[in-house]
Amino acid sequence: MVHFSPEEKAAVTSLWGKVNVEEAGGEALGRLLVVYPWTQRFFDNFGNLSSASAIMGNPKVKAHGKKVLTSFGEAIKNMDNLKGTFAKLSELHCDKLHVDPENFRLLGNVLVIILASHFGKEFTPDVQAAWQKLVAGVATALAHKYH
Amino acid sequence: MVLSPADKSNVKATWDKIGSHAGEYGGEALERTFASFPTTKTYFPHFDLSPGSAQVKAHGKKVADALTTAAGHLDDLPGALSALSDLHAHKLRVDPVNFKFLSHCLLVTLASHHPAEFTPAVHASLDKFFSAVSTVLTSKYR
16 A cells, blocks of 8 residues: 655645646646547547547547546545545446556556646655656556456 | 657757757656656666766666657668667666556656646657657567
8 A cells, every 4th residue: 555755745736736636637648648649539429539630629539638637636635545436436436447557557647647747846856756756646546356 | 669750859859949948847757656666666776866866867867868869760670779778688688567657757757847748639649759769668578
């Protein structure tokens, strides 16, 4: 089980408080679909994904990105119990959505990159390290119920 | 995976923008890699890895210079990086997984210093570039 030190928790929560979840969610999912186009396989019904600008402006991408990142916010409130927090979502992603857990790692890293672009110098190596631990923990928790 | 003309243009423009900061960014990317992915430190037992280390900065410059060379030879990465490819295969033998960690931290570094230029399309091109360089550097492993 992942353990977060008080400093790591502080690094995560202080930054999260300044994040616009709706905007960041859309940006994260959008960039995932642009940078790793094969991830579009899960979103056939999203309409126009034909170019970077089409993807980033797509309302379904934005809405779904907001959903995903809002759920991520739950992780931050429960950093000591990621597996429990994401048990149901893990089952869903395996049994209904059939998403390869590698995609969780890709999205987590895209999120880290977005935070870097928003926070610049404030996103120090130590702050990044705390966030890498969190996104890895979330990815593992989401993969935990796979069978 | 092939770099399109647009990708090549994005990589060159990024490198022009980075200019003389390349060495500094190389050092920062290494520092980030060691902090976020501690297993990478196993390749540097002979280094002082504390924050601000002169050895890390110097090594970061080496890495950055190699990337600058690569950015100037996008039409022939295997040729331009042949010697480095030999080095990584026969001497350094860095496990391929680590190239992904460093590439990610290079993207984080660039995003943090140049957010305006780091558009989704540029992000994609740079990810492909670092991936292509990594492939060349591990191409002679076996």
